[in-house]
Amino acid sequence: MPRITRRAALAFTATAALVAPVRAQAAFPSRPLRILVPFAAGGTTDILARAVGARLAEALGQPVVIDNRGGAGGTLAGEAFARAEPDGHTLLVATASLICINKALYARLPFNPDTDFVPVAMLAQQPNVLVVNPRVLPMTTLPDLIAYIRANPGKVNYGSSGTGSQLHLTGEMFRAAVGVEMTHVPYRGSAPAMTDLVAGNVPMMFDGLGTALPQVQGGGVRALGVASAEPNAALPGVQPIASVLPGFLSVNWTGLFALNGTPEAVVARIDSETRKALAGPELATLFRERAFEPMPIPRGELPAFVAAESARWREAVRASGARAE
Missing domain, CATH: 3.40.190.150 (Bordetella uptake gene, domain 1)
Structure with a gap:
């Protein structure tokens, strides 16, 4: 029986170590x-x-x-x-x-x-977008909305998809940036919040662009600001919130x-x-x-x-x- 030298054993081990990752990659996926x-x-x-x-x-x-x-x-x-x-x-x-x-x-x-x-x-x-019910909050620009909220501290409610959700936290960041109290109204998801927004039961909320866009295009709600650093092509004419409240970002x-x-x-x-x-x-x-x-x-x-x-x-x-x- 041929004798395996220590040098040969080490060489075999090193070669196996190099080949193992290749085999692992070749075996994936196995199911x-x-x-x-x-x-x-x-x-x-x-x-x-x-x-x-x-x-x-x-x-x-x-x-x-x-x-x-x-x-x-x-x-x-x-x-x-x-x-x-x-x-x-x-x-x-x-x-x-x-x-x-x-x-x-x-x-x-x-x-x-x-x-x-x-x-x-x-x-x-997808950026989140600030949307309002145009019958309840008839402002057409973000600065006008902010001016109204500041003139009516604690009187403007905003809906969200639930306490601790990204949409709630975005609303809280907006409240802090505006600098006055606003009342949070949590829902069990963004869909029921949007339903109440369209009905006028809550005047404003943040929602994901993809889910808010059909309501914006249908006229049920109005988009006043997008929470991205740059304007979004899906919302022509809607300014980034950061252009009014520097540093505001929620994507x-x-x-x-x-x-x-x-x-x-x-x-x-x-x-x-x-x-x-x-x-x-x-x-x-x-x-x-x-x-x-x-x-x-x-x-x-x-x-x-x-x-x-x-x-x-x-x-x-x-x-x-x-x-x-």
């Missing part, structure tokens, strides 16, 4: 993928996740199953995701609420998005996340295929129809982006005094 979505089917995040999932299924040669886990501000989806195997076969599509806001809002979470999750790619963003982004510990080769492949999908014609049509905007942030810069967003929303939660159990 269907699952994308967890922290919202019910049919919403903006779900629609985007399904569109990206369909493109990933084509590129990776495996089915991609969308698993909607709505409830508890996204905590149910985050907990299920944290318990999965870190092999790339389970992914999470999440927004700033789950990744950045909840850790400041809840005293305890069954996972830590900072250490348990790894950002893979940003999928899209709802959606990102794709893997679990910490997922092999780098697997994460890199998912990132690559996701970016190809986002650049394709199918998603370009969806972006146009739903008023999505691309977020071409390199993967290496995503941790810093998420950290900056977390700091900004943590301060918004602190200033609002909102807490969740």
Whole structure:
């Protein structure tokens, strides 16, 4: 029997170490993928996740199953995701609420998005937009609205999708920037809040551009400001709120996340295929129809982006005094 020298054994070990990542990458995916979505089917995040999932299924040669886990501000989806195997076969599509806001809002979470999750790619963003009922608040410009609110401290209500939601925190940031008291009216979601806004039961609210746009175009509500740094093509003539209240920003982004510990080769492949999908014609049509905007942030810069967003929303939660159990 030939004798294996120590040098030969070391050489074999080194070669195996180099080959292992290649094999791991070649083996992925070995079964269907699952994308967890922290919202019910049919919403903006779900629609985007399904569109990206369909493109990933084509590129990776495996089915991609969308698993909607709505409830508890996204905590149910985050907990299920944290318990999965870190092999790339389970992914999470999440927004700033789950990744950045909840850790400041809840005293305890069954996972830590900072250490348990790894950002893979940003999928899209939508600014939030300030909308009013034009019969209750007939102003046609943002400065006129602000002047009215300041002249009537504590008398103007604003609706939101619920206490501690991004739309509530955006309203609180607006209240603080205007500098007078306003009354928050929470609803169980943005849809019932919008229904009451159109009916005139609440005079104003912030909503995501994609969901507010049909009501703006139909004349049920009037958009007076967009919470992005630049004007939005979907709202011609509507000025950024930051042009009147400097620094005001509230953008709802959606990102794709893997679990910490997922092999780098697997994460890199998912990132690559996701970016190809986002650049394709199918998603370009969806972006146009739903008023999505691309977020071409390199993967290496995503941790810093998420950290900056977390700091900004943590301060918004602190200033609002909102807490969740």
